[in-house]
Amino acid sequence: MTMLPLNRRRLLISGSALLAAPLLMRVSPAAAASLTAGFIYVGPRDDFGYNQSHAEGAAALKAMDGITVLEEENVPESNDVVKSMESMIQLDDASLLFPTSFGYYNPFVKETAADYPDVQFRHCGGLWSEADPKNAGSYFGYIGTAQYLSGIVAGHQTKSKRLGFVAAKPIPQVLMNINAFTLGAKSVDPEITTQVIFTGDWAQPVKEAEATNALIDQGADVLTCHVDSPKVFVQTAAGRGAFVCGYHTSQAPLAPEHYLTGAEWNWSTVYKMFAEKALAGGALPNFVRGGLVEGFVKTSPYGPAVSEAARNQTDTVKAEVMKGGFAVIKGPLKDNKGNEVVAAGKAYPETAVELESMDYLVEGVLGSTS
Amino acid sequence: MNADLGLWAVPLAVLGGMLRVSTPFLFVSLGECVTEKSGRINLGLEGTLVFGAMAGYGGAYLTGSPWLGVLAAGLFGVLFGLLHGFLCSLPKVNDIAVGIALMLLGTGLAFFFGKPLIQPAAPMLPAIPLGAWSDVPQVRAALEVSPLFVIGLLIAIALLFVFKRTKIGLVLRMVGDSADAARAMGYPILPVRIGATAFGGFMAGVAGAYLSLYYPGSWNEAISSGQGLIAVALVIFARWNPLACFGAALLFGGAGALGPALQSVGVTEGYYLFYAAPYVLTLLILFFTSSRTKALEGAPRELSITK
Numbered sequence: 001m002t003m004l005p006l007n008r009r010r011l012l013i014s015g016s017a018l019l020a021a022p023l024l025m026r027v028s029p030a031a032a033a034s035l036t037a038g039f040i041y042v043g044p045r046d047d048f049g050y051n052q053s054h055a056e057g058a059a060a061l062k063a064m065d066g067i068t069v070l071e072e073e074n075v076p077e078s079n080d081v082v083k084s085m086e087s088m089i090q091l092d093d094a095s096l097l098f099p100t101s102f103g104y105y106n107p108f109v110k111e112t113a114a115d116y117p118d119v120q121f122r123h124c125g126g127l128w129s130e131a132d133p134k135n136a137g138s139y140f141g142y143i144g145t146a147q148y149l150s151g152i153v154a155g156h157q158t159k160s161k162r163l164g165f166v167a168a169k170p171i172p173q174v175l176m177n178i179n180a181f182t183l184g185a186k187s188v189d190p191e192i193t194t195q196v197i198f199t200g201d202w203a204q205p206v207k208e209a210e211a212t213n214a215l216i217d218q219g220a221d222v223l224t225c226h227v228d229s230p231k232v233f234v235q236t237a238a239g240r241g242a243f244v245c246g247y248h249t250s251q252a253p254l255a256p257e258h259y260l261t262g263a264e265w266n267w268s269t270v271y272k273m274f275a276e277k278a279l280a281g282g283a284l285p286n287f288v289r290g291g292l293v294e295g296f297v298k299t300s301p302y303g304p305a306v307s308e309a310a311r312n313q314t315d316t317v318k319a320e321v322m323k324g325g326f327a328v329i330k331g332p333l334k335d336n337k338g339n340e341v342v343a344a345g346k347a348y349p350e351t352a353v354e355l356e357s358m359d360y361l362v363e364g365v366l367g368s369t370s
Numbered sequence: 371m372n373a374d375l376g377l378w379a380v381p382l383a384v385l386g387g388m389l390r391v392s393t394p395f396l397f398v399s400l401g402e403c404v405t406e407k408s409g410r411i412n413l414g415l416e417g418t419l420v421f422g423a424m425a426g427y428g429g430a431y432l433t434g435s436p437w438l439g440v441l442a443a444g445l446f447g448v449l450f451g452l453l454h455g456f457l458c459s460l461p462k463v464n465d466i467a468v469g470i471a472l473m474l475l476g477t478g479l480a481f482f483f484g485k486p487l488i489q490p491a492a493p494m495l496p497a498i499p500l501g502a503w504s505d506v507p508q509v510r511a512a513l514e515v516s517p518l519f520v521i522g523l524l525i526a527i528a529l530l531f532v533f534k535r536t537k538i539g540l541v542l543r544m545v546g547d548s549a550d551a552a553r554a555m556g557y558p559i560l561p562v563r564i565g566a567t568a569f570g571g572f573m574a575g576v577a578g579a580y581l582s583l584y585y586p587g588s589w590n591e592a593i594s595s596g597q598g599l600i601a602v603a604l605v606i607f608a609r610w611n612p613l614a615c616f617g618a619a620l621l622f623g624g625a626g627a628l629g630p631a632l633q634s635v636g637v638t639e640g641y642y643l644f645y646a647a648p649y650v651l652t653l654l655i656l657f658f659t660s661s662r663t664k665a666l667e668g669a670p671r672e673l674s675i676t677k
Contacts, residue, residue, distance in 0.1 A: 046488045196633075207630060213511065
């Protein structure tokens with residue numbers, strides 16, 4: 001008994017019509033230019049976060065003459081990135097590649113760079129060393145100092161003397177941000193503490209929202225985060241009436257009243273530098289790093305809630321930073337277990353290599369690295 | 371000003387987590403419960419959930435009404451359910467394989483059409499302030515309940531009644547328990563199964579809309595993180611009983627809130643372990659409730675996993 005006229009042919013006909021729809025929306029890439037640069041992102045490029053910060057840098061290149069920009073998003077940190085790079089090189093003649101996620105480098109970028117010696121690879125994360133292929137390289141920004149400035153603003157804003165930090169994983173860069181944020185706040189009032197919650201991974205929207213709620217329940221009234229996409233964090237915190245400091249890019253449009261300031265990447269500086277050198281036919285540097293001074297990172301404009309006193313102190317410290325050589329991590333400094341981690345009289349400016357193996361949380365941070 | 375709750379914050383956060391996080395589990399598992407009662411398994415609900423999250427967010431953004439968004443998510447869910455239902459009605463088509471294919475199709479289409487929706491902010495669903503009696507802000511925040519949660523509870527009770535006391539429920543269970551008996555009685559098997567799968571799709575779509583329009587309340591590609599798959603497993607865990615589905619959803623919601631809550635009161639060591647709590651809990655419950663004789667009690671006999 002057939003109640004419904006079902007058969008394979010009808011299903012295939014209607015199904016294929018549906019599947020063809022996306023093809024109509026494809027736009028053919030622009031015609032050849034003298035340089036083709038390829039960007040690869042680990043997530044969506046408009047995530048209000050890490051990937052968007054790189055995509056904004058890529059957008060700055062699109063405005064330059066003689067450059068074609070290719071982009072691919074949602075590329076996992078696996079052999080998939082090799083396929084993406086090879087396709088950009090072989091099908092689109094890309095000669096400059098920017099695989100932007102930390103986990104792309106070893107072994108994928110290293111091996112592909114060895115296979116294609118004529119193509120330049122520059123990876124975000126600062127992992128390149130002399131032993132690696134000469135057509136590969138690294139760039140990274142010292143964003144911890146910008147977090148220190150956010151901490152000063154947060155220190156002025158908090159009434160409860162408790163700050164909150166939603167973090168993904170306890171790796172050195174994240175720990176540096178937590179410590180710098182806390183030290184900035186403590187420079188305003190040494191009583192201030194920062195409660196940190198680790199969610200365990202870079203993109204966990206439900207856990208991020210739960211963590212934000214838990215921090216606010218514990219009395220935190222100014223919060224910041226280090227996750228891939230701060231959108232959920234900012235909306236949840238602002239929805240509960242807490243103030244937020246942003247990260248990666250500006251999230252001010254999501255919470256105009258509750259957004260104080262933020263630590264942002266400014267990759268367009270780096271990408272323009274590489275592209276101009278490549279267009280001129282010059283050699284590209286293998287190892288590039290910079291902070292606020294070099295314009296690799298920036299701070300968001302102050303939100304309407306930031307007080308005059310907070311603006312003044314932050315601007316003063318920022319002017320100090322702009323002179324160069326400013327050290328956020330300096331002795332005497334104890335970790336939150338009471339051990340001395342930096343001896344008195346010792347200071348590590350942001351360029352110090354010791355900071356890249358940071359494995360402690362400073363005094364005033366409530367939380368643990370494991 | 372927030373009151374200092376000390377360790378009381380943990381049970382409060384777990385309660386809040388139960389009310390906030392459980393709803394998607396509840397809707398997906400209730401829908402899947404109906405589908406499985408008819409004798410089919412739809413593993414593709416994870417894809418439907420993600421597509422529902424995207425469609426709900428897009429619908430709310432374009433129309434300006436979050437409830438129209440929920441409706442749109444449900445209707446797209448119906449489409450996915452119908453697709454699964456029709457495909458599995460073809461001879462010699464395996465429902466589990468089709469489900470996996472639809473899971474990939476749903477997430478892929480959601481990512482494709484959802485691209486322009488990551489940035490804009492859609493209107494959110496309202497909340498019912500059940501904690502308005504309290505002057506402790508944490509209690510008020512924990513007891514903010516979505517209307518969808520209440521609707522989910524009502525649907526769970528209604529389904530229990532429908533399964534046990536109505537003719538529709540009887541036909542559904544007969545089709546799921548013995549296709550031969552249903553055929554002998556003259557009941558249409560395929561339409562019942564297709565209808566049950568469409569209902570499951572509708573519920574999964576609404577669950578997706580809850581994710582993007584209420585909590586965490588944003589559309590992005592990591593929004594579900596596997597909740598649709600867990601919910602399908604919850605149905606088996608709940609022995610195909612709608613009220614048990616409700617309990618299982620609460621359990622998973624609360625267990626998920628445990629990790630962040632413990633860290634916030636200063637229990638900071640070993641948080642990866644706390645994040646595994648829901649899964650450890652499942653293993654323990656399954657271990658202690660397992661029985662050699664009653665393993666398949668309540669299981670529809672036509673399911674491909676029990677046949």
